[in-house]
Amino acid sequence: xxxxxxxxxxxxxxxxxxxxxxxxxxxxxxxxxxxxxxxxxxxxxxxxxxxxxxxxxxxxxxxxxxxxxxxxxxxxxxxxxxxxxxxxxxxxxxxxxxxxxxxxxxxxxxxxxxxxxxxxxxxxxxxxxxxxxxxxxxxxxxxxxxxxxxxxxxxxxxxxxxxxxxxxxxxxxxxxxxxxxxxxxxxxxxxxxxxxxxxxxxxxxxxxxxxxxxxxxxxxxxxxxxxxxxxxxxxxxxxxxxxxxxxxxxxxxxxxxxxxxxxxxxxxxxxxxxxxxxxxxxxxxxxxxxxxxxxxxxxxxxxxxxxxxxxxxxxxxxxxxxxxxxxxxxxxxxxxxxxxxxxxxxxxxxxxxxxxxxxxxxxxxxxxxxxxxxxxxxxxxxxxxxxxxxxxxxxxxxxxxxxxxxxxxxxxxxxxxxxxxxxxxxxxxxxxxxxxxxxxxxxxxxxxxxxxxxxxxxxxxxxxxxxxxxxxxxxxxxxxxxxxxxxxxxxxxxxxxxxxxxxxxxxxxxxxxxxxxxxxxxxxxxxxxxxxxxxxxxxxxxxxxxxxxxxxxxxxxxxxxxxxxxxxxxxxxxxxxxxxxxxxxxxxxxxxxxxxxxxxxxxxxxxxxxxxxxxxxxxxxxxxxxxxxxxxxxxxxxxxxxxxxxxxxxxxxxxxxxxxxxxxxxxxxxxxxxxxxxxx
Numbered sequence: 001x002x003x004x005x006x007x008x009x010x011x012x013x014x015x016x017x018x019x020x021x022x023x024x025x026x027x028x029x030x031x032x033x034x035x036x037x038x039x040x041x042x043x044x045x046x047x048x049x050x051x052x053x054x055x056x057x058x059x060x061x062x063x064x065x066x067x068x069x070x071x072x073x074x075x076x077x078x079x080x081x082x083x084x085x086x087x088x089x090x091x092x093x094x095x096x097x098x099x100x101x102x103x104x105x106x107x108x109x110x111x112x113x114x115x116x117x118x119x120x121x122x123x124x125x126x127x128x129x130x131x132x133x134x135x136x137x138x139x140x141x142x143x144x145x146x147x148x149x150x151x152x153x154x155x156x157x158x159x160x161x162x163x164x165x166x167x168x169x170x171x172x173x174x175x176x177x178x179x180x181x182x183x184x185x186x187x188x189x190x191x192x193x194x195x196x197x198x199x200x201x202x203x204x205x206x207x208x209x210x211x212x213x214x215x216x217x218x219x220x221x222x223x224x225x226x227x228x229x230x231x232x233x234x235x236x237x238x239x240x241x242x243x244x245x246x247x248x249x250x251x252x253x254x255x256x257x258x259x260x261x262x263x264x265x266x267x268x269x270x271x272x273x274x275x276x277x278x279x280x281x282x283x284x285x286x287x288x289x290x291x292x293x294x295x296x297x298x299x300x301x302x303x304x305x306x307x308x309x310x311x312x313x314x315x316x317x318x319x320x321x322x323x324x325x326x327x328x329x330x331x332x333x334x335x336x337x338x339x340x341x342x343x344x345x346x347x348x349x350x351x352x353x354x355x356x357x358x359x360x361x362x363x364x365x366x367x368x369x370x371x372x373x374x375x376x377x378x379x380x381x382x383x384x385x386x387x388x389x390x391x392x393x394x395x396x397x398x399x400x401x402x403x404x405x406x407x408x409x410x411x412x413x414x415x416x417x418x419x420x421x422x423x424x425x426x427x428x429x430x431x432x433x434x435x436x437x438x439x440x441x442x443x444x445x446x447x448x449x450x451x452x453x454x455x456x457x458x459x460x461x462x463x464x465x466x467x468x469x470x471x472x473x474x475x476x477x478x479x480x481x482x483x484x485x486x487x488x489x490x491x492x493x494x495x496x497x498x499x500x501x502x503x504x505x506x507x508x509x510x511x512x513x514x515x516x517x518x519x520x521x522x523x524x525x526x527x528x529x530x531x532x533x534x535x536x537x538x539x540x541x542x543x544x545x546x547x548x549x550x551x552x553x554x555x556x557x558x559x560x561x562x563x564x565x566x567x568x569x570x571x572x573x574x575x576x577x578x579x580x581x582x583x584x585x586x587x588x589x590x591x592x593x594x595x596x597x598x599x600x601x602x603x604x605x606x607x608x609x610x611x612x613x614x615x616x617x618x619x620x621x622x623x624x625x626x627x628x629x630x631x632x633x634x635x636x637x638x639x640x641x642x643x644x645x646x647x648x649x650x651x652x653x654x655x656x657x658x659x660x661x662x663x664x665x666x667x668x669x670x671x672x673x674x675x676x677x678x679x680x
Contacts, residue, residue, distance in 0.1 A: 072519040074471040074488070076498045077480060079128030080107070080404045081231065081468055082247050082291060082330060082396030087209045088233075089137040091400040092145070093181040094174075095416035097164045098402035100131040100216035106403045108226055114412060115169055116420035120403045123410075123551060124496070126467075127475050128227035131213055131402075132247045134235050135262035139209030140202070141184060151201060156187035171424070174417060175440045207259055218253050223476045230256060234272050234288065236263040242299030243292050243357040244269055246323070247396075248276070251285040251481045268306040270315070273322040287484060289394060291327035294335040295357040298367030301389060303376060311380065316388035323388075325484060328370045328491050328669060329395040329466035331405065331414045332357065332458070336635075336669060337371040345561075345574050347637065347665065351463040351493070360445065360457055371563060371572065374672060378565035378629045392487030392529045392671030393633070395466025404467075406494045408664070409604070411464045411644035418444075419459050422648035426460035427657055429453060450658050460660055464644050465493045469668075471500075471527070487529025487671045495552035497668040500545040501528040501634045503675070507541035507618050517543075528633070528671040534678045539624040544577055545616040546636035546668060553638040553666065554611025556580050557592045560619060564630035574635075577619045580612035590622075597639035599663050604642035604650060611639045627677055634670040641666065 084091040085100050095115030098106075106112045109125035143149045144157035145164060152161060159180035162168065191197030210232075217228040231249040238244065246269065250256055261275045269288075276286055293300035305315050328335045333353025342348040356363045366372065370393070377389030397404035398414060405412045413419035422428035424438060429452040438444050438455050447456035454460075469490040470483040483489060490499045500518075504525025511517050521543050526532050532540055548555050558578035564571050576585050579592035586593075597610045615636065640663040642650075649656040656662050 072516075072522055074473055074483075075475075077127035077227075077470050077472055077475055078467050078496050079126050079130070079227070079470075079480075080397050080399075081128075081130045081132065081229065081249060081289065081394060082233075082327065082398045083129060083131050083402060083404065084133055084233075084398070084400040085131055085402045086142050087133040087139045087213065088400060089134060089141045089184075090181075091133075091416065092141040092164065093160075093177055093184075094400070094418045095164055095169050095177075095420075096401050100133075100213050100402075101219065103131050103402035104129055104216060104220035104226075104228060108220070112403055114401055114403065114420065115164075115416035117169065118412075120401070120405075120412060122404070123407060125226075126404075128229065128480055130229035130231040130247070130249055131216065132231045132233045132249075133209070133213060135206075135232050135260035136235050136264060137185065137188070138206040138232075138260070138262075140188065140205055141181070142209075143205045144184060149205075151205060154191070154197060156183055156191070160184065169417065171417065171434065171437055174437060177417070203259075210259055214253060214256060221253065221477070224474060227475055227477055227480055228253075229477065229481075232260040234260070234262060234269070236267050236269060237357070238297070238299045240297060240299075241356045241359055241361060242297035242363075243295040244290075244299060245292060245357070246272065246288040246290050247327070248272070248286055248288050249481075249484070251477065253477075255284045257284065270306060270318065273318045276322045277318065285481075286322075287325065288323050289325045289327050290323060291330060291396065291398065292332050292335065292353075292357055293326065293368050293370065293373070294333045294338075294353055295355060295363050296368045297356050297361075298364035301367045301369075301373035301376060303380070311385060311388065313386050316380065316386040319388040320386065320390055324391055324487055325394050325489060326370055326373075326391045327396050327466075328393045329463075329493050330398045331462045331465060332398060333461060333463065334465065334493065335369050337369050338365040340365045341369055341372050342572060342574075345572070347574070347635075347667075350667070351461075351465065351664065353458060353461040355458050355461070371561070374631050375563045375565065375570040375572065378563065378631065379568050379570065382565055382568060382629060387674075390672075390674060392484075392489045393491040393669050394468040394484075394489050395491035395493065396468060397466065406464055406467065408464045408494070408642060408644040408666075409647045411647065413459065413462060415459075419462075422652055424455055424459070425462075425648075426455040426457070427645035427648035427660070428652045428654055430455055454657060460645065460657070463493065463664075467492045467494065467496065469496075469498065488527055489529065490668060490670045492668040493664075493666045495549035495638065495666050495668075497549050497552075497555075497636060497638075497666075498547045499634050499636055499668045499670045500543070501632075501670040501673060502526065502543040503530070503532040503540050503632070503673040504543075505535045505538050505540060507543055509618050511543065511618055512545075512616055526673060528673060531674045531676050533676050534626055537626040539620050539626075540675060542619050542621075542632060542673070543616075544619060544634045544670075545614070546634065547614045548612070548638070553597075553606055553641050554580065554613060555615050556595055556597060556611055556637050556639045556665065558615040558617065559635045559637070560632055561635055562621065562623075562630060562632050564625075564628045566628055573623070575619070575621075578615040578617040580615065580639075581610060595639070599640050599642055601642070601646060601656065601662055602650070604647060606639060606641055627679075628675075629677055630675040631672040632675070633672040634668075636668050638666040640664070
C-alpha cells in the first residue's frame with residue numbers, strides 16, 4: 001500500500017462538519033494532481049474509431065484495433081461489483097456478521113448464513129465479485145459492538161455491545177438497533193471534534209478493516225476461475241439528500257492506497273476524481289461507478305458543477321476519465337429511464353424506486369436516469385465540450401448481507417433483519433405484533449391496502465437485481481478490468497442473459513449465418529462501449545444478439561434504443577428489431593406482435609412453448625440522419641414472470657398486494673455505441 005491520504009478520515013470529517021457552519025464555494029480535498037494527458041495521448045486512444053471517453057488509458061493494441069485473433073475469443077463473465085459486509089456501518093447495525101471472506105465464498109457458490117438465521121446460496125456461482133464496504137465509518141459499528149476493543153468502552157457506543165450475538169438477532173431488536181445506530185454517528189464525530197475521543201484510535205479501526213478487506217480479495221482470487229476486486233463505496237450526497245454514491249474499483253491488489261477516500265475528505269465527487277488522478281499518476285489505477293442515480297433528486301447528471309457553474313472541458317474530461325461506467329440496475333430500483341422522461345417507451349416503468357436514498361422523499365427524475373444523461377452528453381458534445389456521460393452499463397445487487405439476492409422466487413432483499421421476510425418488506429400483511437415493532441423501529445411506515453396493514457416505504461419498490469456482464473478474454477483481473485475500461489459491459493436485472501452489440505458499415509443478414517461472424521464483427525466494426533465514426537454519410541449497420549438464461553424465462557423481443565440530438569433538442573425512440581415465435585416487426589410502429597406469453601398468478605407458472613432462446617438481427621436505422629449525433633444500445637426482454645412480491649404472497653397463501661405490480665419482464669441492456677458525425 002503505497003499512497004497515503006494526507007489527512008485521516010476523522011480529521012477530514014471534523015473539517016467538513018465545521019465547514020458546514022459556513023458556506024464555502026466548494027469542499028477541497030488534499031490530493032495529488034495527475035498530469036493532463038497530452039493531445040498525442042488522446043489521439044492514440046482514438047485509434048481505429050475506438051475512443052475511450054477521455055480515459056486516456058493505454059490499452060493493448062489488439063484491444064484498441066479490434067484484432068480478430070484476440071477479440072473473437074472473448075467470453076461472457078458475470079459478477080457483482082457492489083457488496084457490503086460486516087465492515088459497513090449500516091450492514092452490521094442491522095444484523096450482518098458475514099465477512100468479506102464469507103462474501104467471496106458465497107459468490108463461489110457456497111451457502112452462508114443470513115442475519116435472520118436462514119441459509120442463502122446462489123443458484124449458480126458468479127465469475128467475479130467485489131466487496132464495497134462504506135469508507136465512511138469503515139469497521140466502526142462492528143468495533144463498537146466488540147466488547148474487547150477500547151472503542152467499545154466509550155459511553156455512547158455501549159448500547160451497541162454484543163449487538164449481533166445470536167440472542168439479539170431478531171425482529172424485537174429493531175427498535176434498539178435503530179436508536180443505538182442513530183446515536184453512534186453524530187456522537188462519534190462530536191467526540192472527535194471536542195477531543196473526548198482519540199482520533200487515531202478511530203482511524204486505526206478503519207485502517208485495520210481496509211487491510212482485512214484487501215487480504216480477503218487477495219486470498220480468494222483464483223486467476224482463470226474466480227476474480228476478486230479490491231473496492232469500496234464512496235458515500236456522499238447533496239445537502240437535500242440527493243444520492244451521489246460511487247463504488248471505487250481498483251485494477252490491482254498490490255498497488256493500493258493505505259486508506260480509501262470518503263465523503264469525510266470531500267462531499268463533492270470532484271474531490272474523489274482528483275484523488276484518483278493523483279493515484280493514477282503514481283501507477284495506482286482505479287475507476288468509480290455511480291449508483292442509484294434514480295435516488296439522486298436530479299443531482300447525479302446535472303449540467304452544472306458543485307459550485308453551480310456550467311460544465312467545462314476540465315470537469316467533463318476528469319469525470320469520464322474516472323467514471324466510464326454507470327450502475328443502471330440494483331436492488332434499490334432501475335435507473336435506465338423513467339415514464340416521465342420516456343413517455344413513448346412502453347417498458348420505461350420498470351422497477352422504479354421513486355425516492356431519495358434512505359428516505360421516502362420524492363426524487364426528481366430529470367437528471368436522475370441514465371438515458372436522460374446520455375442525451376445530455378450529446379448536447380454537450382455538440383457544443384464542443386467533452387461528453388462526461390459517455391458511459392457503459394453495469395448492474396449490481398448492493399446487498400448488505402454479503403449475499404446478492406438475484407432470484408424473484410427466492411428473494412431476501414438486502415438490509416438484513418430490517419427486510420428479512422415478506423411482512424417486513426411489505427409484500428404480505430403485517431400481524432399486529434409485527435406492525436407495532438416495525439413502526440417503533442422508525443425505518444418503515446404502515447399503509448392500509450384493501451383493509452389490510454402493510455409495511456411501506458421504499459422496500460416494496462426494490463427488486464431482485466442485478467448483475468454485471470463483461471466480454472473478456474479470460475477470467476482474470478487484468479482482462480475483466482480492461483473490459484470495464486473499454487465499456488464492453490452489459491447489465492441484467494438478475495437472470496444471466498447475454499447480449500452482443502456491434503456497429504459498422506456493410507454488415508448484412510448473411511453475417512449471422514457465418515460461423516466466423518464474431519471475428520468479422522470485431523474486425524470490421526466496433527463493439528458496445530465504442531464510438532462509430534461517420535463514413536461519408538452512409539447509414540451504419542448494427543449487429544444485435546441476445547440469448548436467454550436457461551434458468552429463467554424465454555426471450556420475447558430484442559430492441560434497440562436510440563437517442564439523438566438536433567440543435568440541442570433531445571429525441572429518443574425504441575425499435576423492436578427481432579421478435580420471438582416467428583413474429584415480424586411492424587414497419588410503421590416498429591413493434592413486435594404480442595406472443596401470447598402470460599403468467600398464472602395462482603402459482604406463478606408461465607406459458608410453455610412461447611418465446612425464444614436466442615434473438616439476433618442485423619439492423620439499419622430507418623430514421624438515420626448522418627448529421628445527427630446519436631447513441632444506440634440493445635435491450636432484450638423476457639416473457640413476463642412473477643415479481644418477488646407476488647412470489648411472497650403465493651408462498652404465504654394470501655392475495656398479492658394490490659398496489660404493486662404482479663409481474664415483471666426481466667431484461668438485459670448492452671452498453672451504448674455512439675455515432676459521431678463528420679463534425680466530430
